[in-house]
Amino acid sequence: MEKIQTKIETGDCLEILNHYPDNYFDLIITSPPYADSRAKTYGGVKPEKYVEWFLQRSKEFLRVLKPSGTFILNIKEKVDEGERHTYVIELIMEMRKQGWRWTEEFIWHKKNCHPGKWPNRFRDAWERCLQFNKSKNFNMYQDNVMVPMGDWAKTRLKTLGKNDIVRFNSKVGSGFGKNISNWVGRTMAYPSNVLHLATETSNKSHSATFPRMLPEWFIRLFTKEGDIVLDPFLGSGTTCEVAKELKRSSVGIEILPEYVKIAKESVKEDQFVLFEKRGKYERKIKKGHNKIRRTASRRVSSKTA
Numbered sequence: 001m002e003k004i005q006t007k008i009e010t011g012d013c014l015e016i017l018n019h020y021p022d023n024y025f026d027l028i029i030t031s032p033p034y035a036d037s038r039a040k041t042y043g044g045v046k047p048e049k050y051v052e053w054f055l056q057r058s059k060e061f062l063r064v065l066k067p068s069g070t071f072i073l074n075i076k077e078k079v080d081e082g083e084r085h086t087y088v089i090e091l092i093m094e095m096r097k098q099g100w101r102w103t104e105e106f107i108w109h110k111k112n113c114h115p116g117k118w119p120n121r122f123r124d125a126w127e128r129c130l131q132f133n134k135s136k137n138f139n140m141y142q143d144n145v146m147v148p149m150g151d152w153a154k155t156r157l158k159t160l161g162k163n164d165i166v167r168f169n170s171k172v173g174s175g176f177g178k179n180i181s182n183w184v185g186r187t188m189a190y191p192s193n194v195l196h197l198a199t200e201t202s203n204k205s206h207s208a209t210f211p212r213m214l215p216e217w218f219i220r221l222f223t224k225e226g227d228i229v230l231d232p233f234l235g236s237g238t239t240c241e242v243a244k245e246l247k248r249s250s251v252g253i254e255i256l257p258e259y260v261k262i263a264k265e266s267v268k269e270d271q272f273v274l275f276e277k278r279g280k281y282e283r284k285i286k287k288g289h290n291k292i293r294r295t296a297s298r299r300v301s302s303k304t305a
């Protein structure tokens with residue numbers, strides 16, 4: 001297996017990704033700045049401009065993701081004038097036009113969300129984790145996220161009816177069937193698409209950190225050791241930190257230097273020149289090197305003259 005590499009870049013992901021080759025990353029997982037909601041801390045994009053702003057970047061994500069890769073987008077629409085804004089729904093529709101497949105929607109249930117009272121709604125205890133793919137056939141390592149069967153299995157599987165033993169095709173003709181007897185004697189089962197995770201309490205001076213378990217679950221599900229993960233809106237560095245612990249290489253991009261500093265303190269970057277860049281970038285580096293060489297040789301020749 002190749003050496004695990006971690007790289008944290010400073011800047012707008014739109015520009016930084018321009019230096020990366022096509023079909024490069026195995027997983028992109030991110031939580032972008034939400035429309036306007038955190039204007040005080042890291043600038044917001046107006047809800048009515050959000051789709052346009054995001055699409056420019058998702059075009060780059062589409063280019064750098066491998067055909068076998070997955071993009072997980074953690075997002076939730078804000079409430080505007082008493083109703084939910086529709087930009088996430090519009091974004092899904094536009095991303096499909098851009099070439100993405102909207103494969104699945106996972107729900108992150110925030111087990112410890114803030115208590116509160118509003119006249120027209122209850123407290124918001126969940127966020128979307130939208131799954132997009134480039135193709136129908138993507139890598140998914142389902143066994144990596146199996147969960148203990150739990151107590152329901154003990155009672156449910158003790159007394160199996162005849163419909164549980166033969167594959168029972170749904171009476172409504174949906175074509176879906178089940179054979180529950182397959183699960184007798186098993187201790188582990190596949191999870192559902194609802195993740196019950198507490199929000200992070202030690203937030204490393206960043207106002208919107210992921211709980212570590214969130215990137216961890218998706219990294220386990222969609223990558224194997226040695227694969228490369230991208231978080232284009234890195235914040236405090238959670239994705240790169242977790243990726244490194246799971247022996248995956250990663251690139252994180254963050255626009256604000258103060259968050260880059262926090263990220264670099266949480267995850268040690270490798271000291272080698274990492275990740276091959278695209279031709280344009282290489283040319284830029286070469287040009288830079290040549291300039292340094294030219295200046296150095298001028299200095300040498302003026303000394304020797």
Ligand SMILES: C[S@@+](CC[C@H](N)C(=O)[O-])C[C@H]1O[C@@H](n2cnc3c(N)ncnc32)[C@H](O)[C@@H]1O
Pocket residue numbers: 011012013014030031032033034042206208209210232233234235236237238239253254255256259
């Ligand atoms: C919701 S936070 C991500 C938090 C992160 N998941 C964590 O665990 O810390 C979004 C981050 O995206 C950064 N950001 C905003 N616009 C960006 C851009 N164009 N390119 C890169 N980063 C950007 C913000 O500064 C912010 O830190």
